[in-house]
Amino acid sequence: MEAPKEARLTIYPAQYYLAALPSTAHEQRYAALQPAYSLEKAYLECREMTRQHSKSFFLASRLLPKPKRRAMEALYAFCRTSDDNVDNNAEAAQALAHWVAQVQHPITPRDQPVLLAWDDTCERYSLPCELANELLAGVAMDLTIQRYATFAELWVYCYRVASVVGLLSMRIIGFDPGAEVYAIRLGIALQLTNILRDIGEDAQRGRIYLPLEDLQRFNLSEADILNGVRDDRFRALMRYEIERAEQLYRMSWPGIAKLNPDGQMAVAAAALFYRGILHKIIANDFDVFTKRAHLSAIEKLMLLPTIRNQLQRLRRGQTDLTC
Numbered sequence: 308m309e310a311p312k313e314a315r316l317t318i319y320p321a322q323y324y325l326a327a328l329p330s331t332a333h334e335q336r337y338a339a340l341q342p343a344y345s346l347e348k349a350y351l352e353c354r355e356m357t358r359q360h361s362k363s364f365f366l367a368s369r370l371l372p373k374p375k376r377r378a379m380e381a382l383y384a385f386c387r388t389s390d391d392n393v394d395n396n397a398e399a400a401q402a403l404a405h406w407v408a409q410v411q412h413p414i415t416p417r418d419q420p421v422l423l424a425w426d427d428t429c430e431r432y433s434l435p436c437e438l439a440n441e442l443l444a445g446v447a448m449d450l451t452i453q454r455y456a457t458f459a460e461l462w463v464y465c466y467r468v469a470s471v472v473g474l475l476s477m478r479i480i481g482f483d484p485g486a487e488v489y490a491i492r493l494g495i496a497l498q499l500t501n502i503l504r505d506i507g508e509d510a511q512r513g514r515i516y517l518p519l520e521d522l523q524r525f526n527l528s529e530a531d532i533l534n535g536v537r538d539d540r541f542r543a544l545m546r547y548e549i550e551r552a553e554q555l556y557r558m559s560w561p562g563i564a565k566l567n568p569d570g571q572m573a574v575a576a577a578a579l580f581y582r583g584i585l586h587k588i589i590a591n592d593f594d595v596f597t598k599r600a601h602l603s604a605i606e607k608l609m610l611l612p613t614i615r616n617q618l619q620r621l622r623r624g625q626t627d628l629t630c
Contacts, residue, residue, distance in 0.1 A: 313474065313512065320444075321437075321440045321443070321444035321467070322440070322444075323444075324443075324444040324447035324448060325407060325440060325443060325444055325447060327445060327447070327451075328400060328402050328403060328407060328450075329400050329404045330396035330404070330474070344417060344418065344419075344420045345487075346424070346425055346427055347422060348420065349420035349421070349423035349424040349427075350377045350380065350424045350427075352384070352420040352424070353377075353380040353381045353383070353384035353420070353421060353424045354377070354380045356380075356387060356388075356421070357380045357383045357387075358381070360387055361383060361387075362604065362607075363577060363580040363581060363602070363607065364379075364383055364577060366576070366580070366607055367573045367574070367576040367580065368380060368383075368573060368576035369573075370509075370572045370573040370576060371480075371569070371570055371573045372569055375479055375480060375569070375570060377424075377428075378428040378431065378432060378479045379476065379479060379573075380424075381421070381424035381425050381427070381428040382423070382425070382428065382472065382475055382476065382479065384421045384424065385421055385425040385439075386442065386468075386472060388421050388450075389403070389405070389406060389442065389443060390446055390468075392406045392446070392505075393446055393447075393449045394449075395448060395538065399450060400450050403443075403446065403447060403450065405607055407443055407447075409422060410422065410425075410437075410439065410443065412507060425430045428479070432453040432478050432479050433478070434475055434478055434479075438471050438474055438475055439475075441466075441467050441471045442467060442468065442471045442472065444467055445464060445466075445467025445471070446468065448464055449514075452464070452531070453513060453514045453515065454515055454519060455515075455516060455518050455519065456518065456519050456520060457518050457520050458518045458521070458551075459520075459619045460501035460518070460519070461516065461518050462495065463498065464498075464516075465494065465495045465498035466491065466495065468493065468498060468532060469493060469494035469495065469498035469501075470490065470491040470492075470494030470498075470606050471492075471494070471495050472494060473490035473491065473493055473494040474487060474490050474491070476490070476601070477490050477566060478575070479570075480566050480567050480569075480570030480573075480574070481566065481567030481569075482565055482566050482567065482569065483565040483566075484565075485562075485565055486507070486562050486565035486566060487533045488562070489558075489559045489560075489561065489562020489565065490559075490562060491565070491578070492555050492558050492559035493555070493556070493562065493574075493578060495555050495558035496552050496555035496556045496559060496578075496581075496582075497578070497581050499548065499552040499555065500552055500581050500582070500584050500585060502516040502517065503545065503548055503549065503552070503583050503584075503588060503595065504588065504595060504600050504601075505595070506532065506596070507535060507596035507597065508594070508599075510532055510533045510535065513533070515529055515532050515533070517532065517544070517548065521544060521547065521548065522544065523546040524544075525540045525541070525543050525547070525549070526540055527540050527541060527544060535596035535597075537592075537593060537594060537596060541593065542592075542593050545588065545593040545595075549585050549588065549589065552582075552585060553582070553585065556582050556628070557576060557627070557628055559578070560578070560621065560626065560627075560628050561621065561626040563575050563578070563618070563621060564621050564622060564626075570624075571618060572614070572615065572618060575614050575617065575618045575621075576607075576610075576611065576614050579610065579613075579614050579617070579630070580602060580610070583602045583606070583607075583610065584600045584601060584602065585600075587600035587601065587602065588600045613630050617629065617630055
């Protein structure tokens with residue numbers, strides 16, 4: 308599944324969303340007056356943030372060599388901190404504006420461990436700032452957009468908040484030419500999985516990420532989603548969206564072979580851990596309003612031999628997923 312033809316990032320380019328943030332004065336204090344964060348301690352802060360907030364990402368990243376693992380944890384912490392400015396802040400626009408100003412300032416604030424580790428990672432792996440701006444623009448979209456009329460519109464959001472993470476990750480891991488399109492597909496699949504898992508939580512915030520055209524396809528209204536209606540219409544909608552995500556997982560899978568071998572197992576694990584959430588949603592009879600679908604730590608560990616077998620098949624040229 309490629310990007311819908313209607314999806315055009317130039318409709319609202321990244322700078323549109325960043326420029327719309329409230330103006331904020333960036334205050335750079337003297338380093339001598341700031342808490343002393345060594346680079347090592349900054350990376351440890353990112354590791355702890357990853358461990359606390361994403362068990363799947365944390366476990367998958369254990370499969371990387373230490374330098375790449377540290378960089379991926381810095382990437383996760385950067386994404387998490389950016390997102391938290393919107394989701395966990397009463398003054399979300401101002402908080403995100405201040406964060407973006409810090410990110411873009413030429414001097415890294417010494418009291419910001421996440422930015423210290425992130426800037427070091429960007430320098431070590433030559434991560435383009437344009438991609439970081441796309442991610443920040445995706446976060447900023449949550450300030451003003453609570454509905455998506457079409458999948459083409461949702462695709463742009465998913466690209467920014469998830470596919471961009473894949474494009475950054477592959478630069479840390481190392482890749483062969485042609486890997487980008489697979490990273491984009493995987494990012495869309497992962498974000499769709501997030502959206503399906505979190506329908507109930509998002510509804511409590513008044514947000515509906517499911518395309519409105521899809522609700523109409525199954526004769527559902529916005530009020531149905533906001534009120535947690537789970538009937539045959541909703542189950543049919545969920546099967547439709549899950550199949551869309553499954554197709555994207557299948558189409559992204561061959562791209563893992565285009566990554567540096569020392570990062571393939573980590574990405575395969577992250578992908579199939581998340582794909583397992585879709586199976587949990589089905590097992591829960593599509594109850595995403597009162598249950599949060601997830602894999603336990605034991606389930607993830609038990610899945611690792613299957614993931615390794617799938618990866619070995621892929622390396623032999625068998626690109627289909629059989630699990």
